[in-house]
Amino acid sequence: xxxxxxxxxxxxxxxxxxxxxxxxxxxxxxxxxxxxxxxxxxxxxxxxxxxxxxxxxxxxxxxxxxxxxxxxxxxxxxxxxxxxxxxxxxxxxxxxxxxxxxxxxxxxxxxxxxxxxxxxxxxxxxxxxxxxxxxxxxxxxxxxxxxxxxxxxxxxxxxxxxxxxxxxxxxxxxxxxxxxxxxxxxxxxxxxxxxxxxxxxxxxxxxxxxxxxxxxxxxxxxxxxxxxxxxxxxxxxxxxxxxxxxxxxxxxxxxxxxxxxxxxxxxxxxxxxxxxxxxxxxxxxxxxxxxxxxxxxxxxxxxxxxxxxxxxxxxxxxxxxxxxxxxxxxxxxx
Amino acid sequence: xxxxxxxxxxxxxxxxxxxxxxxxxxxxxxxxxxxxxxxxxxxxxxxxxxxxxxxxxxxxxxxxxxxxxxxxxxxxxxxxxxxxxxxxxxxxxxxxxxxxxxxxxxxxxxxxxxxxxxxxxxxxxxxxxxxxxxxxxxxxxxxxxxxxxxxxxxxxxxxxxxxxxxxxxxxxxxxxxxxxxxxxxxxxxxxxxxxxxxxxxxxxxxxxxxxxxxxxxxxxxxxxxxxxxxxxxxxxxxxxxxxxxxxxxxxxxxxxxxxxxxxxxxxxxxxxxxxx
Amino acid sequence: xxxxxxxxxxxxxxxxxxxxxxxxxxxxxxxxxxxxxxxxxxxxxxxxxxxxxxxxxxxxxxxxxxxxxxxxxxxxxxxxxxxxxxxxxxxxxxxxxxxxxxxxxxxxxxxxxxxxxxxxxxxxxxxxxxxxxxxxxxxxxxxxxxxxxxxxxxxxxxxxxxxxxxxxxxxxxxxxxxxxxxxxxxxxxxxxxxxxxxxxxxxxxxxxxxxxxxxxxxxxxxxxxxxxxxxxxxxxxxxxxxxxxxxxxxxxxxxxxxxxxxxxxxxxxxxxxxxxxxxxxxxxxxxx
Numbered sequence: 001x002x003x004x005x006x007x008x009x010x011x012x013x014x015x016x017x018x019x020x021x022x023x024x025x026x027x028x029x030x031x032x033x034x035x036x037x038x039x040x041x042x043x044x045x046x047x048x049x050x051x052x053x054x055x056x057x058x059x060x061x062x063x064x065x066x067x068x069x070x071x072x073x074x075x076x077x078x079x080x081x082x083x084x085x086x087x088x089x090x091x092x093x094x095x096x097x098x099x100x101x102x103x104x105x106x107x108x109x110x111x112x113x114x115x116x117x118x119x120x121x122x123x124x125x126x127x128x129x130x131x132x133x134x135x136x137x138x139x140x141x142x143x144x145x146x147x148x149x150x151x152x153x154x155x156x157x158x159x160x161x162x163x164x165x166x167x168x169x170x171x172x173x174x175x176x177x178x179x180x181x182x183x184x185x186x187x188x189x190x191x192x193x194x195x196x197x198x199x200x201x202x203x204x205x206x207x208x209x210x211x212x213x214x215x216x217x218x219x220x221x222x223x224x225x226x227x228x229x230x231x232x233x234x235x236x237x238x239x240x241x242x243x244x245x246x247x248x249x250x251x252x253x254x255x256x257x258x259x260x261x262x263x264x265x266x267x268x269x270x271x272x273x274x275x276x277x278x279x280x281x282x283x284x285x286x287x288x289x290x291x292x293x294x295x296x297x298x299x300x301x302x303x304x305x306x307x308x309x310x311x312x313x314x315x316x317x318x319x320x321x322x323x324x325x326x327x328x329x330x331x332x333x334x
Numbered sequence: 335x336x337x338x339x340x341x342x343x344x345x346x347x348x349x350x351x352x353x354x355x356x357x358x359x360x361x362x363x364x365x366x367x368x369x370x371x372x373x374x375x376x377x378x379x380x381x382x383x384x385x386x387x388x389x390x391x392x393x394x395x396x397x398x399x400x401x402x403x404x405x406x407x408x409x410x411x412x413x414x415x416x417x418x419x420x421x422x423x424x425x426x427x428x429x430x431x432x433x434x435x436x437x438x439x440x441x442x443x444x445x446x447x448x449x450x451x452x453x454x455x456x457x458x459x460x461x462x463x464x465x466x467x468x469x470x471x472x473x474x475x476x477x478x479x480x481x482x483x484x485x486x487x488x489x490x491x492x493x494x495x496x497x498x499x500x501x502x503x504x505x506x507x508x509x510x511x512x513x514x515x516x517x518x519x520x521x522x523x524x525x526x527x528x529x530x531x532x533x534x535x536x537x538x539x540x541x542x543x544x545x546x547x548x549x550x551x552x553x554x555x556x557x558x559x560x561x562x563x564x565x566x567x568x569x570x571x572x573x574x575x576x577x578x579x580x581x582x583x584x585x586x587x588x589x590x591x592x593x594x595x596x597x598x599x600x601x602x603x604x605x606x607x608x609x610x
Numbered sequence: 611x612x613x614x615x616x617x618x619x620x621x622x623x624x625x626x627x628x629x630x631x632x633x634x635x636x637x638x639x640x641x642x643x644x645x646x647x648x649x650x651x652x653x654x655x656x657x658x659x660x661x662x663x664x665x666x667x668x669x670x671x672x673x674x675x676x677x678x679x680x681x682x683x684x685x686x687x688x689x690x691x692x693x694x695x696x697x698x699x700x701x702x703x704x705x706x707x708x709x710x711x712x713x714x715x716x717x718x719x720x721x722x723x724x725x726x727x728x729x730x731x732x733x734x735x736x737x738x739x740x741x742x743x744x745x746x747x748x749x750x751x752x753x754x755x756x757x758x759x760x761x762x763x764x765x766x767x768x769x770x771x772x773x774x775x776x777x778x779x780x781x782x783x784x785x786x787x788x789x790x791x792x793x794x795x796x797x798x799x800x801x802x803x804x805x806x807x808x809x810x811x812x813x814x815x816x817x818x819x820x821x822x823x824x825x826x827x828x829x830x831x832x833x834x835x836x837x838x839x840x841x842x843x844x845x846x847x848x849x850x851x852x853x854x855x856x857x858x859x860x861x862x863x864x865x866x867x868x869x870x871x872x873x874x875x876x877x878x879x880x881x882x883x884x885x886x887x888x889x890x891x892x893x894x895x896x897x898x
Contacts, residue, residue, distance in 0.1 A: 073511075081507055086507075098521075380751070449634065452881060454835055457638035458857075458858065458861055459871065460642055464638075543725065561725055561727050585727075600719075
């Protein structure tokens with residue numbers, strides 16, 4: 001079981017409030033991602049749940065039991081750190097065994113679980129090596145192995161992939177998702193990378209300056225971002241946001257149109273401009289279009305093999321039902 | 335700095351450095367050599383460097399006159415236990431300072447160091463009185479405690495600087511893994527800090543071994559370590575160079591040998607962990 | 611990473627060290643303060659009552675007071691200057707590529723491991739003895755009259771002995787610091803055409819400032835209380851009586867506890883002035 005509730009949880013460092021009082025419920029078995037730009041308080045929030053930081057006020061419950069004052073060791077949570085935080089003086093086997101040893105588990109059971117974890121994570125050949133002799137991806141697996149053998153109520157991941165190179169990152173992302181569907185244990189995952197958030201999460205919590213901007217499934221956030229910040233943060237490439245006359249035409253202060261919701265038309269169209277940089281990905285092509293009277297170029301997604309060149313004039317028409325409208329406070333207009 | 339250097343330049347460097355190195359080491363070398371001479375050869379003019387009749391006579395006489403082993407044993411006990419005791423007290427304190435720093439941490443550390451600046455002589459009589467009162471004058475336990483207190487600030491400081499190099503996340507990982515504070519320190523921090531702790535222990539063992547204020551003033555016979563052993567040669571025996579040299583060699587040999595076998599930790603330790 | 615749990619644990623774990631040092635500081639300090647206001651002569655009647663500021667006045671007005679301050683400053687200052695100056699030179703030399711670097715390093719640091727009583731005795735007799743000492747032989751070899759080191763130039767002799775003991779320490783710290791200097795920086799300066807002296811002055815020396823501070827701090831701590839070197843060599847004669855030694859004589863040799871304790875209080879005040887001054891510098895340099 002691993003249902004975690006935060007009630008009016010607030011964190012101050014001295015006088016500065018890094019997390020204003022917030023409420024959040026994480027259901028058992030859910031994969032929740034905290035995402036936001038650096039300094040948004042997502043890691044702090046995770047550390048509050050872990051017990052590595054004290055809440056300044058508010059209540060944390062794990063499976064209904066108050067956990068606010070429990071030390072990290074007693075919360076039954078496991079954590080995977082950004083730096084992996086493996087014990088450099090212990091072999092992989094001892095690293096994985098450490099939490100079980102601390103729990104006083106009997107040796108046979110320890111061995112059984114180590115074997116199971118090592119099999120699942122492809123670590124069997126490395127059990128007698130030390131972390132220093134492993135690659136980044138292998139270390140990451142050891143850190144995960146150390147977390148799963150405890151069979152914790154929930155896993156906490158603190159930007160676990162940010163020290164890996166791009167190719168490994170995609171692989172590990174899949175492995176962690178795989179792990180989640182196999183274990184069906186609650187996972188809380190912190191990242192600044194919205195792609196990780198979108199691909200892995202059941203539920204995404206978007207944070208900015210300690211505030212929860214929106215909570216929802218990846219598609220909910222994609223389809224109905226609650227405000228301009230979420231709209232701009234979720235989705236890749238970024239949503240085109242524009243204000244001024246173009247927005248007023250839709251009765252809004254700001255409107256947003258995703259690159260994939262702009263169609264290239266022969267003539268007319270709402271926007272016209274010159275093609276700037278184009279990024280050919282094979283399956284897709286992204287054009288940056290310089291539209292008159294707009295500071296930022298608009299990003300447009302087109303098919304993979306569209307023959308447009310730098311300097312060409314093009315006309316764009318947004319899909320009418322895919323325009324996001326926001327008021328002057330940046331909130332979504334339904 | 336790995337820079338290409340001509341072999342001529344390297345040869346000059348080598349020659350100059352060796353000359354200076356030998357000059358600095360010379361008093362020790364000369365003492366060791368003299369300890370194997372006869373008294374007459376020891377004061378011969380011009381001095382004899384190697385062409386003398388090697389003899390162990392001086393060592394025999396020194397051992398006969400004063401029981402070297404007892405002094406040695408006292409030195410080992412005092413330096414050893416004071417260092418161990420100091421480390422046991424300092425590890426938790428250094429853990430606190432390195433991993434749970436607060437606004438006062440630096441002040442406390444500096445205050446600890448400042449107790450080292452208290453002139454020992456200013457409190458000599460009170461300590462002397464307390465020792466008499468407790469009946470521990472000329473007592474090894476008393477010296478162990480006093481020398482430990484003298485070196486404690488240095489031990490705390492050194493451990494603190496070494497602990498600070500250990501990433502806090504690893505200790506947090508241990509906490510998440512269910513380790514109690516005791517286990518966190520015992521199974522994670524201490525093994526990771528072994529090189530630093532070794533350096534600390536070595537350096538403080540040497541400082542304790544060489545401590546020559548309290549050991550001279552608070553001991554007579556029973557607890558007297560090698561510092562007192564050698565001080566008894568100050569006069570008039572000091573005029574017998576060969577015997578003085580033999581006694582000196584016996585007093586410093588254990589440390590020189592220890593130093594030889596643990597160069598790496600010592601060099602690290604000798605910087606008090608203050609410079610990387 | 612601080613939680614209430616870890617903070618209270620931290621306080622608890624710091625307690626033993628703080629407690630023993632506090633006791634070690636306060637109890638003898640309190641007693642010294644108490645004695646300093648008493649007329650206390652253990653061999654001549656014991657505690658003869660309250661003395662007011664007498665001991666303090668007598669200690670400073672004694673003809674030995676200012677000379678002792680003078681010799682303390684000369685010894686501490688002299689050793690600091692010599693060890694830091696030669697330490698820098700030696701460290702730069704040892705940093706150069708050469709054969710047998712490890713062995714040279716051992717030779718250079720060896721004096722640090724020699725106990726002060728031994729080095730004082732060896733220097734006093736085997737080197738500085740005016741008849742049979744090695745230096746006397748050397749002087750005679752060049753046809754000069756041997757110097758009677760410990761009575762003709764007593765302060766210089768003691769500074770020499772103590773510098774020999776502490777040079778290894780200074781050298782090693784400075785060497786470690788030089789080795790951590792980014793060689794790119796030096797090469798860049800070389801490319802820019804900076805001559806040797808300028809490279810030393812503008813790049814190496816600033817880089818060493820932290821290390822020099824550390825040497826200053828640690829050596830001052832140890833040098834203010836040097837005792838064995840004087841005890842063994844001159845016994846405080848010939849103007850080598852430092853403040854430490856003067857107090858030692860008042861307390862143990864003339865058995866005037868009150869007077870000695872007043873001196874102790876002065877020494878503590880002096881040490882604290884130096885300490886505050888040093889801590890200011892070091893405190894700044896400790897944050898890295």
